[in-house]
Amino acid sequence: MTLASTPQTKPLTEAELQKINAYWRAANYLSVGQIYLLDNPLLREPLKQEHVKPRLLGHWGTTPGLNFIYVHLNRVIKKYDLNTIYIAGPGHGGPGLVANTYLEGTYSEYYPHISQDAEGMKKLFKQFSFPGGIPSHVAPETPGSIHEGGELGYALVHAYGAAYDNPDLIVAAVVGDGEAETGALATSWHSNKFLNPVNDGAVLPILHLNGYKIANPTVLARLSHRELESLFIGYGYKPYFVEGSDPTEVHQKMAATLDTIIGEIQGIQREARVHGFKERPQWPMIILRTPKGWTGPKEVDGKKTEDYWRSHQVPFGDVAGKPEHLKLLEDWMRSYKPEELFDANGKLIPELAELAPTGQRRMGDNPHANGGVLLRDLIMPDFQNYAVDVPTPGKAIAEATKVTGKFLRDVMKQNLESRNFRIFGPDETASNRIDPVLEVTDRTWAAQILPEDDHLSPNGRVMEILSETNCQGWLEGYLLTGRHGFFSCYEAFIHIIDSMFNQHAKWLKTTRHIPWRRPIASLNYLLTSHVWRQDHNGFSHQDPGFIDHVINKKAEIIRVYLPPDANTLLSVTDHCLRSRHYINVIVAGKQPALQYLDMDAAIKHCTKGLGIWEWASSDLDSEPDVVMACAGDIPTLETLAAVDILRQNFPDLKVRVVNVVNLMKLQPQSEHPHGLSSKDFDTIFTTDKPIIFAFHGYPWLIHRLTYRHTNHKNLHVRGYKEEGTTTTPFDMVVMNDLDRFHLVMDVIDRVPKLGYKAAYVKQKLQDKLIEHKQYITQYGEDMPEIRDWKWPY
Amino acid sequence: MTLASTPQTKPLTEAELQKINAYWRAANYLSVGQIYLLDNPLLREPLKQEHVKPRLLGHWGTTPGLNFIYVHLNRVIKKYDLNTIYIAGPGHGGPGLVANTYLEGTYSEYYPHISQDAEGMKKLFKQFSFPGGIPSHVAPETPGSIHEGGELGYALVHAYGAAYDNPDLIVAAVVGDGEAETGALATSWHSNKFLNPVNDGAVLPILHLNGYKIANPTVLARLSHRELESLFIGYGYKPYFVEGSDPTEVHQKMAATLDTIIGEIQGIQREARVHGFKERPQWPMIILRTPKGWTGPKEVDGKKTEDYWRSHQVPFGDVAGKPEHLKLLEDWMRSYKPEELFDANGKLIPELAELAPTGQRRMGDNPHANGGVLLRDLIMPDFQNYAVDVPTPGKAIAEATKVTGKFLRDVMKQNLESRNFRIFGPDETASNRIDPVLEVTDRTWAAQILPEDDHLSPNGRVMEILSETNCQGWLEGYLLTGRHGFFSCYEAFIHIIDSMFNQHAKWLKTTRHIPWRRPIASLNYLLTSHVWRQDHNGFSHQDPGFIDHVINKKAEIIRVYLPPDANTLLSVTDHCLRSRHYINVIVAGKQPALQYLDMDAAIKHCTKGLGIWEWASSDLDSEPDVVMACAGDIPTLETLAAVDILRQNFPDLKVRVVNVVNLMKLQPQSEHPHGLSSKDFDTIFTTDKPIIFAFHGYPWLIHRLTYRHTNHKNLHVRGYKEEGTTTTPFDMVVMNDLDRFHLVMDVIDRVPKLGYKAAYVKQKLQDKLIEHKQYITQYGEDMPEIRDWKWPY
Numbered sequence A, B: 001m002t003l004a005s006t007p008q009t010k011p012l013t014e015a016e017l018q019k020i021n022a023y024w025r026a027a028n029y030l031s032v033g034q035i036y037l038l039d040n041p042l043l044r045e046p047l048k049q050e051h052v053k054p055r056l057l058g059h060w061g062t063t064p065g066l067n068f069i070y071v072h073l074n075r076v077i078k079k080y081d082l083n084t085i086y087i088a089g090p091g092h093g094g095p096g097l098v099a100n101t102y103l104e105g106t107y108s109e110y111y112p113h114i115s116q117d118a119e120g121m122k123k124l125f126k127q128f129s130f131p132g133g134i135p136s137h138v139a140p141e142t143p144g145s146i147h148e149g150g151e152l153g154y155a156l157v158h159a160y161g162a163a164y165d166n167p168d169l170i171v172a173a174v175v176g177d178g179e180a181e182t183g184a185l186a187t188s189w190h191s192n193k194f195l196n197p198v199n200d201g202a203v204l205p206i207l208h209l210n211g212y213k214i215a216n217p218t219v220l221a222r223l224s225h226r227e228l229e230s231l232f233i234g235y236g237y238k239p240y241f242v243e244g245s246d247p248t249e250v251h252q253k254m255a256a257t258l259d260t261i262i263g264e265i266q267g268i269q270r271e272a273r274v275h276g277f278k279e280r281p282q283w284p285m286i287i288l289r290t291p292k293g294w295t296g297p298k299e300v301d302g303k304k305t306e307d308y309w310r311s312h313q314v315p316f317g318d319v320a321g322k323p324e325h326l327k328l329l330e331d332w333m334r335s336y337k338p339e340e341l342f343d344a345n346g347k348l349i350p351e352l353a354e355l356a357p358t359g360q361r362r363m364g365d366n367p368h369a370n371g372g373v374l375l376r377d378l379i380m381p382d383f384q385n386y387a388v389d390v391p392t393p394g395k396a397i398a399e400a401t402k403v404t405g406k407f408l409r410d411v412m413k414q415n416l417e418s419r420n421f422r423i424f425g426p427d428e429t430a431s432n433r434i435d436p437v438l439e440v441t442d443r444t445w446a447a448q449i450l451p452e453d454d455h456l457s458p459n460g461r462v463m464e465i466l467s468e469t470n471c472q473g474w475l476e477g478y479l480l481t482g483r484h485g486f487f488s489c490y491e492a493f494i495h496i497i498d499s500m501f502n503q504h505a506k507w508l509k510t511t512r513h514i515p516w517r518r519p520i521a522s523l524n525y526l527l528t529s530h531v532w533r534q535d536h537n538g539f540s541h542q543d544p545g546f547i548d549h550v551i552n553k554k555a556e557i558i559r560v561y562l563p564p565d566a567n568t569l570l571s572v573t574d575h576c577l578r579s580r581h582y583i584n585v586i587v588a589g590k591q592p593a594l595q596y597l598d599m600d601a602a603i604k605h606c607t608k609g610l611g612i613w614e615w616a617s618s619d620l621d622s623e624p625d626v627v628m629a630c631a632g633d634i635p636t637l638e639t640l641a642a643v644d645i646l647r648q649n650f651p652d653l654k655v656r657v658v659n660v661v662n663l664m665k666l667q668p669q670s671e672h673p674h675g676l677s678s679k680d681f682d683t684i685f686t687t688d689k690p691i692i693f694a695f696h697g698y699p700w701l702i703h704r705l706t707y708r709h710t711n712h713k714n715l716h717v718r719g720y721k722e723e724g725t726t727t728t729p730f731d732m733v734v735m736n737d738l739d740r741f742h743l744v745m746d747v748i749d750r751v752p753k754l755g756y757k758a759a760y761v762k763q764k765l766q767d768k769l770i771e772h773k774q775y776i777t778q779y780g781e782d783m784p785e786i787r788d789w790k791w792p793y
Ligand SMILES: Cc1ncc(C[n+]2csc(CCOP(=O)(O)OP(=O)(O)O)c2C)c(N)n1
Pocket: A061, A062, A090, A092, A150, A151, A152, A153, A175, A176, A177, A178, A179, A180, A182, A208, A210, A212, A213, A214, A218, A292, A312, B426, B427, B428, B466, B490, B493, B496
């Protein structure tokens, strides 16, 4: 562990320095132009009111810093022929990234109407944050972006996700000092404990310490130098400070520091690649302390603006109302001397243009930032080989996730060489029983390893950290750069990444309609240790609401599966791993449980998405009296047990059992591409019979999906109604009225023809429930008739 | 900034040491007993199968460490007469906290049937993680708990929230080394920049570095000593290392360190309280490195267990199947020598019992951990004094959140002396326009302050950090200890705390039914900068789904308000601040907007929760042809503008306008205590007329709430359907078909009697929409007729 000292050399010749500074001026000029101007892009005439946008939207404060970093990265990319992408944590600095990709030429290649001339520049300015134009952030529309940076906090996890298994890549990750206060960002520094210099690329974090956020100083900016340095040393980095406000000086420092750092990165990699991984290196990072709104107006209306939070957004508005603001704007823009930067046609002069790298070395054109173009299919073993033997429904026992764990193991195995598949989880891979993967790979661990450690290795491909945000962010970065992944998590705690999920879903939705963006692999969740089997951890671990959250997002992106047993889980998992550009949510239990479908039946059932289970139904040659629907493993179990009770007590009752694997099937076709036609829905669920629906999650979700269907009026849903504690598994369903006895009582209440006999049955069931409570309170486990129940037919 | 050196003194006499160790053995014994035993609690006879629980549920690994800390805190509480509460980050160590509160006597006071004798101990053991018993975690049922610790990550934010404005309190916060990997925890260390030693209490963080989590080592445990120390120095602490596995040695170290630290804390406080706040102190903390599962079985079935992750849960199960496990259990439990610890009746012997503090100094009985008993009403100014003048509906303009900001300012002012009200926000207080509060208080800031800083002070009561998790956690801790608060946040990013919200809602639900827990103040959210007015930040900032998430939780806890203008927002805010034990979500815009109701009307409207707006309706003396319902400020605006168009084009059409402030009113009474009766619902919404409902959020939420009502079949909802970008405000509603023109077209499509004329109107509206698109694409702002529209009647 060593302290870094900022190199004191001045690697730039005077000419180089001037050029770099000029290039930076050009980027700053174009950034301000985007925020303010509608016309007169090159200021060839005096600036007038009508050249200025009526609504001024955008963020200036972070932009000069982002531009500064860009031009310096360009320099080292060229000098060392680096393969580099740029992640802008403060994604609100959109104008800067657009300006730079425009200067380097990629922008006009992707968007030919934004040409590199006066006309193009005018359009470039107008389109920014303008209706019909482009977003204000480093959005999917921005070439070179895999990170919008709208919701702050994920710059570094995305960067690491991109770097894993990309040995040649250097991911420069700019972290806002405000962003650094978020929880997700604060823990993501530890990602270096999961990076192997042999097979992974490098992440170069650049803390953009411009001192301020929207209306406050930042915490990190107000630490002493020594505290700040200690913090990053503690995080495992070697922090280089690049500080100042005089561009000439800071250019030299930045160039010298980057030269040193690139040397160090290459040294670390060479060492590890030649001699093998020895110990976690102390990776270099940069702390760039420069003024917020650098080179912008020092004061506006007498108030400090440069080097202050007032420059965060648009440093001054009301250009129409205050002529002095128009003047301020013109002076500011002219301070960059556009006439020295752009030629007569409005094109960047060649002496400056040549500073940028060329082709795919340009950060705007790096294929890693458009992962779909690099994506290769996984080599997939035949999932049918992992089938559980189910000679007859409802008798065999298996652990669904464990079975799928074996399938995942072989997916892992067959793609070990391609190094394009990883599994993620917050310390729960074993707990969630997909640990068979550890037979072929280890847990990723580049920190200290002790002899007693179990399957830890810097080469491991199972990424475990007790941070759902890290898992999610790494996976996103990994997928966005064209690889595959799988995330298993406790169902309740996946809510920790609700917001990250939102952002990824929005990214997928938008990129689907950007022609040059290619589809990426789906983000696959396996939610297990679910609400019905967290009886031992209690109420805090019981929450099935993630799917409610998920289906608010665009139907074209969202898929939700509730396979009832091991073979259906296999089939669904196979399907998800092959899919593209979706978010797939699979909910399945990990406990030993009854198996219903053999592999053939499972494939058919999953392909249809929902269907009548003939073997469990008694309405084959007649109209049903009641439809017993179910979705989820536990509700399926309870439904079948209820059907058993019904058969015994009401042998004449015609029961139809419908199981739902693909939740989206329940929606009308108009709402989701998977939706059943009304015709099909009516055929399966009838138009007038009572439906008792036993659902894994909150019951109203089923209403929300089905309210447009004809028979919705007869739909009665049981599900989780937020009752729970530490108790027995069966008691959990009892507490929520989802148990077999309640389901039968629901049928009795809704099927009039059951008549007088029903009263006795109902009473018997109520007695059973009392017996159940007494039994568990005494013995602490469920009654044998419950625990050992099997489908008896 | 100084380095700590672990004191080398041995403050405990041999006798003291033996006693402390014995007390710890007693706590460990009771913990193991809870996990394993049904009977034979004192091991007065040889252990048999039938004494052991059939299902073994619980977590041993963290427990000895938690117990160790507890007894040492007891020592210093007694020695220095400290006022201390204990927050167990690894809340899965429930047996430990239960054991300790039992030993100190509080447990039996709260739960008299769990008496301090053999009979009580037997019940204590049986009830743990047992049906009808108590949860496995440090749940609301546990005396002294404000922190269940089920979902990991919030120990430290809760601790700081408890410490703010409690100058005499020391909050000991045990942080699991796994927990420390979570994002929320990683950033919460910075809470020390917001703590003022003059008026706030102290937080004593104890990093419980037992090396492991569920099935992995922890990141922090595998840093070098120097990195670890650097990290915490960087976080602003003075870390004291207490390390070892020989209890005798570690007891002395812990005692010496705690003596030193208590001295330092008191020194810091004395200095600041006598001489005023000078600079942020370097608060002490402890890094306690002891084995996971300390004193438990070293090996189980030949596998390393103590000092390893295998001791995380139940170190060995299958006591029934493996006699050697029964033996292991008995040996383990006897190793604590229960016969030396408990007297003939099974009560802790007096020599040990006297080690615990007495009365409310006992951590299980500290009133701060049952905040409701300390809660005092806020002194409230009359909100009507802040009323916006609304002489006639739909003409005046005001900024709703700014108006409420003035009310909040005076709430703040009137309670400054009581120091029991704080406002929280992720750097958005000014952006969300509740900055009038800064006229009477500052932003909390105990870090470096520069001359140019604006309203920063260590005495400030507005807490801003760019971490939604910190804001939420601080507020929770503050409320749970009996104070009041208000959290304003961008609507989209509140999803970052979805999961924390869940846990708090569960806490409230459970505590409501624990008689000795007293109600606490409600958690109040103001969600602003909402989906319809994030047009400048674009798609990533547009998400109204938090309310969907919220209403999955228990109706008795959840309240959701969508006030349409400033006076209604005032009335709602007043109501929320006075309420108890709820989570109130208020959604309201911050932009200048039309005002509809004068204060009188606003109060009536908010009290009803929803109502017909007569002044906007045209069905006063007849049946309506259509009901135009709306909830949320922007939908209300668009609805009224649509009604205007309808009036102009179809003067005979009878329109009823219904505005909804209290969303829960829409549910049936059976589902929510606020729900309208079916009768009232039918009267207002009719039983057979089309309802066009313009909603702030995702449209299906309204269906979910109303599907049981008679007229649901005629309900047509418009809302956010996940379309958005950087554009104009009106274009946002157009993109989602929620604009006035679409709403009118919806009426045309659903009211048959409009007849042939309607075709022309529809075409005119379609033309308007095209005109709109053309206009904004050219000018970048909305058409004047849209921007300047007012209610013209
Ligand atoms: C999670 C989240 N919370 C709040 C915001 C609102 N917001 C936008 S920019 C900003 C300040 C960012 O400060 P910093 O990271 O320092 O960026 P810079 O100074 O470079 O602009 C905030 C709070 C956000 N975008 N994301």
